[in-house]
Amino acid sequence: xxxxxxxxxxxxxxxxxxxxxxxxxxxxxxxxxxxxxxxxxxxxxxxxxxxxxxxxxxxxxxxxxxxxxxxxxxxxxxxxxxxxxxxxxxxxxxx
Amino acid sequence: xxxxxxxxxxxxxxxxxxxxxxxxxxxxxxxxxxxxxxxxxxxxxxxxxxxxxxxxxxxxxxxxxxxxxxxxxxxxxxxxxxxxxxxxxxxxxxxxxxxxxxxxxxxxxxxxxxxxxxxxxxxxxxxxxxxxxxxxxxxxxxxxxxxxxxxxxxxxxxxxxxxxxxxxxxxxxxxxxxxxxxxxxxxxxxxxxxxxxxxxxxxxxxxxxxxxxxxxxxxxxxxxxxxxxxxxxxxxxxxxxxxxxxxxxxxxxxxxxxxxxxxxxxxxxxxxxxxxxxxxxxxxxxxxxxxxxxxxxxxxxxxxxxxxxxxxxxxxxxxxxxxxxxxxxxxxxxxxxxxxxxxxxxxxxxxxxxxxxxxxxxxxxxxxxxxxxxxxxxxxxxxxxxxxxxxxxxxxxxxxxxxxxxxxxxxxxxxxxxxxxxxxxxxxx
Numbered sequence: 182x183x184x185x186x187x188x189x190x191x192x193x194x195x196x197x198x199x200x201x202x203x204x205x206x207x208x209x210x211x212x213x214x215x216x217x218x219x220x221x222x223x224x225x226x227x228x229x230x231x232x233x234x235x236x237x238x239x240x241x242x243x244x245x246x247x248x249x250x251x252x253x254x255x256x257x258x259x260x261x262x263x264x265x266x267x268x269x270x271x272x273x274x275x276x
Numbered sequence: 277x278x279x280x281x282x283x284x285x286x287x288x289x290x291x292x293x294x295x296x297x298x299x300x301x302x303x304x305x306x307x308x309x310x311x312x313x314x315x316x317x318x319x320x321x322x323x324x325x326x327x328x329x330x331x332x333x334x335x336x337x338x339x340x341x342x343x344x345x346x347x348x349x350x351x352x353x354x355x356x357x358x359x360x361x362x363x364x365x366x367x368x369x370x371x372x373x374x375x376x377x378x379x380x381x382x383x384x385x386x387x388x389x390x391x392x393x394x395x396x397x398x399x400x401x402x403x404x405x406x407x408x409x410x411x412x413x414x415x416x417x418x419x420x421x422x423x424x425x426x427x428x429x430x431x432x433x434x435x436x437x438x439x440x441x442x443x444x445x446x447x448x449x450x451x452x453x454x455x456x457x458x459x460x461x462x463x464x465x466x467x468x469x470x471x472x473x474x475x476x477x478x479x480x481x482x483x484x485x486x487x488x489x490x491x492x493x494x495x496x497x498x499x500x501x502x503x504x505x506x507x508x509x510x511x512x513x514x515x516x517x518x519x520x521x522x523x524x525x526x527x528x529x530x531x532x533x534x535x536x537x538x539x540x541x542x543x544x545x546x547x548x549x550x551x552x553x554x555x556x557x558x559x560x561x562x563x564x565x566x567x568x569x570x571x572x573x574x575x576x577x578x579x580x581x582x583x584x585x586x587x588x589x590x591x592x593x594x595x596x597x598x599x600x601x602x603x604x605x606x607x608x609x610x611x612x613x614x615x616x617x618x619x620x621x622x623x624x625x626x627x628x629x630x631x632x633x634x635x636x637x638x639x640x641x642x643x644x645x646x647x648x649x650x651x652x653x654x655x656x657x658x659x660x661x662x663x664x665x666x667x668x669x670x671x672x673x674x675x676x677x678x679x680x681x682x683x684x685x686x687x688x689x690x691x692x693x694x695x696x697x698x699x700x701x702x703x704x705x
Binding site for chain 2: 192
């Protein structure tokens with residue numbers, strides 16, 4: 182049965198998505214989502230991936246508030262209704 | 277007094293693109309953090325020993341190499357904290373040339389965050405923000421709240437819900453709007469990036485971050501000046517996001533470039549709590565990336581499981597021949613006690629981490645006893661008293677009579693010696 186996830190983007194990315202801050206995807210995992218972005222928003226794909234085709238290390242992926250790396254990273258299977266957020270990493274903390 | 281500084285602007289660490297001066301958290305192209313770069317050649321005429329020494333005894337003596345707007349008139353004497361020779365602590369851990377840079381007494385809120393916030397809020401005003409904010413593990417919250425109050429700015433501050441009560445109170449007292457988030461610092465940080473995206477607020481550690489981080493450089497400038505315009509052999513620094521340790525090195529490099537100190541290799545050592553040690557683990561494994569962790573330590577001000585500056589900090593530490601270590605919560609408490617008992621400095625848990633790691637670095641031969649080593653203490657123990665509550669017994673009240681006092685002393689002598697032998701003993705690092 183096909184699933185639907187909601188993908189949420191920061192404002193910095195919307196210049197590559199015709200102003201869309203979120204879109205739906207039927208991807209079942211992270212590689213599938215990246216492939217979906219490749220297809221639908223090629224300019225965004227260029228921004229979030231480095232020259233080697235890997236996700237840039239300054240981007241974090243969250244699934245329903247949790248860092249995807251704690252859920253198994255690329256092996257995590259998206260569930261129907263998941264909210265997936267792409268957020269650039271930022272600094273902070275005591276020092 | 278009005279200060280002028282050298283020309284500066286934002287530059288991407290990765291792709292090198294420049295962005296002038298504006299509130300911007302990362303490179304719009306490659307998403308990497310932005311850094312302030314200066315016209316160092318122009319600074320040769322203004323950033324001199326003589327000019328610095330003629331300035332006030334606070335961070336504004338280094339204004340020529342801080343990103344502050346034209347015409348800025350600071351009136352808070354932040355920084356220029358003591359650098360003390362730590363002979364007693366040195367004796368205990370086998371160091372003969374040990375110094376403590378004590379930002380537990382930094383003005384106005386007793387942590388090194390006062391430095392970064394004063395630079396950040398100068399820029400917040402320049403950029404026209406009426407509301408400023410931050411995500412914080414406590415010290416930053418205190419500092420933003422206090423300095424915003426003085427500048428007449430509104431402050432909205434987000435913190436993990438389980439923050440130390442003293443740090444929460446120390447934010448609320450200044451009239452800041454405090455929002456407790458049900459999550460750890462990384463959750464709070466993520467939310468703040470989204471808020472900064474939606475609201476026109478000046479978040480000191482998001483869209484004002486490049487300016488904010490530059491305030492940390494003043495720790496490095498002060499260390500060099502207080503050592504008589506020379507650099508130490510080693511610096512031991514606590515790490516949360518991994519920013520401070522890099523900025524101290526940036527300060528040293530600028531001083532070398534401008535001829536204010538003699539060029540020499542300085543090794544950098546990072547300190548973390550084992551319960552949140554992503555940068556330390558990266559250093560130990562020689563990784564150029566960070567494996568995020570779920571924090572679980574009493575050192576909450578260092579509890580950042582996914583530090584943005586972590587990869588750069590780990591790389592920098594290794595490139596200088598330094599190292600990183602992490603210590604348990606028990607060792608952290610012991611570190612707090614040792615610094616207090618030997619040098620009269622009551623530091624927060626982060627300082628306990630740094631002290632305990634320093635002891636281990638000497639014990640493991642990572643630092644030679646005679647090296648000039650500076651340990652950076654970044655916050656005050658009065659903010660984290662819960663970490664050491666229960667460590668000391670509650671004394672009974674004594675009647676105001678000399679006979680009762682004599683009796684009390686006899687009781688004390690009889691009962692405390694074995695106890696002290698256990699509780700006060702140094703840990704075997």
